[in-house]
Amino acid sequence: MGRIACILVADFSLAAIVRANPALEGKPLALSDSLAPHSELTAASSSARANGIRAGTTIAQARAISSSLIVMHGSRAAEHSAAAALINVAESVSPVVESGEPGCVWFDLAGMERVHGSETELASEIVRRVTRIGMEAAIGIAANREIAHLAARCGGIRIIEPGMEREFLDWLPLDALNLGASDNGENLSATLARWGLKRLGDLARLDSQAIGSRLGRQGVELVRLAHGGDSRPLAARPRDEAFIEVADLDYGIEALEPLGFVMRGMLDRLVARLSMRGFVAGDMALTLKLDGHRRDDRHVAVAAATNEAKSLLALLSLSLEASPPVAAIEGVTIAIEPRVSRPSQADMFAPPAPAPDRLQTTIARLAALCGPDHVGTLRPENSHRPEAVRLDPFNPPPAPAAPLNGIAAKNVAQLVIRAIRPAAEIEVMCSRGMPEYVRGADLGGRVVSYAGPWRRDGEWWSGASGFARDYYELALDSGSVYRIFRDLNSERWYADGVYD
Amino acid sequence: MDAVLDGGIARRRVSEIVGCSGAGRTALAAAFVAVATRRGEVVAWIDGAGAFDPASIVAAGVDLSRLLWISARDGNPLRRNAATPFERRRLAILKAAELVLDAGGFGVVVIDFGNLKYPIPQSAALRLARAAGRSGAAVIVIASRRMCGTFAALSLAIEHARPLFSRLVPGSPAIFAGLKLQATVTRNKLGGIGASAIIRAMVDPIGRCATQPIATVNRQAAAGHS
Numbered sequence: 001m002g003r004i005a006c007i008l009v010a011d012f013s014l015a016a017i018v019r020a021n022p023a024l025e026g027k028p029l030a031l032s033d034s035l036a037p038h039s040e041l042t043a044a045s046s047s048a049r050a051n052g053i054r055a056g057t058t059i060a061q062a063r064a065i066s067s068s069l070i071v072m073h074g075s076r077a078a079e080h081s082a083a084a085a086l087i088n089v090a091e092s093v094s095p096v097v098e099s100g101e102p103g104c105v106w107f108d109l110a111g112m113e114r115v116h117g118s119e120t121e122l123a124s125e126i127v128r129r130v131t132r133i134g135m136e137a138a139i140g141i142a143a144n145r146e147i148a149h150l151a152a153r154c155g156g157i158r159i160i161e162p163g164m165e166r167e168f169l170d171w172l173p174l175d176a177l178n179l180g181a182s183d184n185g186e187n188l189s190a191t192l193a194r195w196g197l198k199r200l201g202d203l204a205r206l207d208s209q210a211i212g213s214r215l216g217r218q219g220v221e222l223v224r225l226a227h228g229g230d231s232r233p234l235a236a237r238p239r240d241e242a243f244i245e246v247a248d249l250d251y252g253i254e255a256l257e258p259l260g261f262v263m264r265g266m267l268d269r270l271v272a273r274l275s276m277r278g279f280v281a282g283d284m285a286l287t288l289k290l291d292g293h294r295r296d297d298r299h300v301a302v303a304a305a306t307n308e309a310k311s312l313l314a315l316l317s318l319s320l321e322a323s324p325p326v327a328a329i330e331g332v333t334i335a336i337e338p339r340v341s342r343p344s345q346a347d348m349f350a351p352p353a354p355a356p357d358r359l360q361t362t363i364a365r366l367a368a369l370c371g372p373d374h375v376g377t378l379r380p381e382n383s384h385r386p387e388a389v390r391l392d393p394f395n396p397p398p399a400p401a402a403p404l405n406g407i408a409a410k411n412v413a414q415l416v417i418r419a420i421r422p423a424a425e426i427e428v429m430c431s432r433g434m435p436e437y438v439r440g441a442d443l444g445g446r447v448v449s450y451a452g453p454w455r456r457d458g459e460w461w462s463g464a465s466g467f468a469r470d471y472y473e474l475a476l477d478s479g480s481v482y483r484i485f486r487d488l489n490s491e492r493w494y495a496d497g498v499y500d
Numbered sequence: 501m502d503a504v505l506d507g508g509i510a511r512r513r514v515s516e517i518v519g520c521s522g523a524g525r526t527a528l529a530a531a532f533v534a535v536a537t538r539r540g541e542v543v544a545w546i547d548g549a550g551a552f553d554p555a556s557i558v559a560a561g562v563d564l565s566r567l568l569w570i571s572a573r574d575g576n577p578l579r580r581n582a583a584t585p586f587e588r589r590r591l592a593i594l595k596a597a598e599l600v601l602d603a604g605g606f607g608v609v610v611i612d613f614g615n616l617k618y619p620i621p622q623s624a625a626l627r628l629a630r631a632a633g634r635s636g637a638a639v640i641v642i643a644s645r646r647m648c649g650t651f652a653a654l655s656l657a658i659e660h661a662r663p664l665f666s667r668l669v670p671g672s673p674a675i676f677a678g679l680k681l682q683a684t685v686t687r688n689k690l691g692g693i694g695a696s697a698i699i700r701a702m703v704d705p706i707g708r709c710a711t712q713p714i715a716t717v718n719r720q721a722a723a724g725h726s
Contacts, residue, residue, distance in 0.1 A: 413701040
């Protein structure tokens with residue numbers, strides 16, 4: 001017999017709102033389709049219910065009961081994100097997952113005891129994971145979907161051991177079932193109460209045909225449920241590899257700083273979802289819903305995959321600082337591309353190297369600190385321009401089997417150039433075509449010796465005029481040797497490096 | 501240099517290479533990095549001056565695939581209003597160094613302060629020295645003056661003696677060959693203060709082949725440098 005677990009979040013629409021706004025936790029909160037005083041509440045939180053506020057109460061009545069009541073619109077975006085997060089929790093445990101009504105997810109537990117230990121330990125772990133994504137859930141584990149769902153409806157962790165299903169169903173009060181109206185429009189729970197039935201076991205003792213003739217299809221279903229009959233197997237859904245968080249803002253945000261707080265919360269939740277699935281965050285897509293039905297879509301590259309929300313936030317902030325949105329922001333969507341973090345073992349006989357995961361995290365932090373285009377492997381570009389460079393991701397190769405010590409045998413150091421970027425324009429005074437004095441922003445002096453000119457030209461084939469330069473090496477009286485060039489197109493002098 | 505430094509620069513310590521721009525300090529740091537990368541170590545180069553030139557660093561023997569380049573010249577872009585540009589750059593350099601050293605596994609970490617005029621605060625130097633001790637990396641600081649004060653284990657003062665120009669034959673174009681520089685140990689916690697060495701830092705002749713001399717231009721080199 002299979003084992004099915006059900007994760008159930010009570011008052012899901014409220015839980016989704018609280019997940020998106022953790023400051024609302026524990027406060028009397030209610031949802032309504034309209035904020036007009038005569039509108040009826042569609043849901044009320046437990047603290048609001050403790051004050052006597054129920055769904056169906058008008059807002060005016062509810063405020064008369066509790067002046068501190070917070071009434072909000074339901075947020076479809078928050079519910080969508082919360083539902084996806086709940087599915088991520090189930091997918092972090094089992095490959096076979098089926099989502100039901102909002103806030104309800106089933107998953108197959110076949111073979112899971114080898115990975116997660118006993119069902120009690122597994123259920124406790126799931127509760128912890130749901131808490132990590134910002135919600136509270138009840139867990140039910142039983143032989144089939146319906147019984148697991150009913151067990152979860154009882155609250156907390158309820159595990160129905162194999163063979164104990166009938167006993168549980170006999171005990172289960174009919175009030176715990178969310179009974180609606182029958183086919184002929186009767187209120188089912190009222191009808192059953194009128195018949196004197198209080199528990200599901202009472203229903204199991206009745207004839208199903210007679211119940212069917214009186215209550216229709218739903219009555220038959222109830223009797224089948226009361227007998228603990230087999231239900232259909234779980235319909236596994238394809239695993240969702242998109243990690244998206246959506247936030248609808250109550251009012252437009254114009255400054256970037258408050259937006260940072262919103263995005264930080266979203267990133268925290270996304271990172272929790274990713275880490276539960278064993279992923280790390282790759283490139284991000286940020287979509288801003290702007291005032292006036294406009295959108296701002298941007299792709300934010302992540303130099304090194306990381307699960308540090310702070311670094312990811314810094315990258316998003318850098319993108320927004322570079323090109324701020326043109327209007328007030330009314331909604332934010334962050335989608336993260338998941339990447340797999342593969343553990344690797346260092347070679348005992350090779351020189352020490354940074355652990356891959358720590359290196360990725362460090363590069364992500366450095367990219368957040370200095371900018372994503374300031375960290376990596378800087379290489380000379382395949383170009384005729386000496387200043388042309390390109391930036392590649394930093395992926396150090398494995399250490400060679402035998403160290404190369406050829407360079408150590410050379411008894412001279414190789415002189416390198418300290419680049420001046422961009423090349424600084426200078427003034428060069430020449431005598432009979434030879435540089436005599438140099439003057440610039442950070443250099444100046446008499447030329448005591450020089451070499452050159454050395455002609456470099458290129459890119460004339462690309463359609464534009466290309467570049468043509470005469471390079472010189474000038475030793476000044478200060479002792480420094482500069483590399484300068486004369487741009488033959490503009491007849492201007494520039495210093496682009498100093499030998500150091 | 502190995503003889504002067506009694507085996508080289510120390511791991512887990514901060515070593516300073518101090519001199520004015522053009523003195524040859526970057527060449528010396530690149531030489532240490534080249535040896536480390538050829539040994540298979542991973543190194544980091546924190547470029548606080550935006551002066552990193554990959555072509556000449558490759559010519560110095562550095563394996564760029566093992567070198568993590570971090571440009572902190574512009575400082576932390578998100579703290580644009582937090583401090584002066586120099587202060588912002590200094591903060592970014594120190595923070596980047598801490599991040600790299602905390603990651604561990606780097607054999608050499610070069611911190612190029614460029615021409616920052618003021619030393620870093622003692623507290624920052626202490627943190628840098630402790631981070632170097634924890635990580636096991638040899639930290640090389642390139643600066644125009646001593647930056648880490650008493651927390652630097654080694655301080656090498658570089659002075660360029662003279663530039664070297666050469667001619668293949670008399671009357672032929674002058675070619676810049678390199679620098680002859682003097683390195684003096686001005687501070688060493690392991691002993692050997694005052695020792696000095698003359699180093700020739702030469703230009704890569706292969707890289708020079710990319711440019712062609714123009715024979716029609718009259719060239720003249722100052723007396724004594726050809």
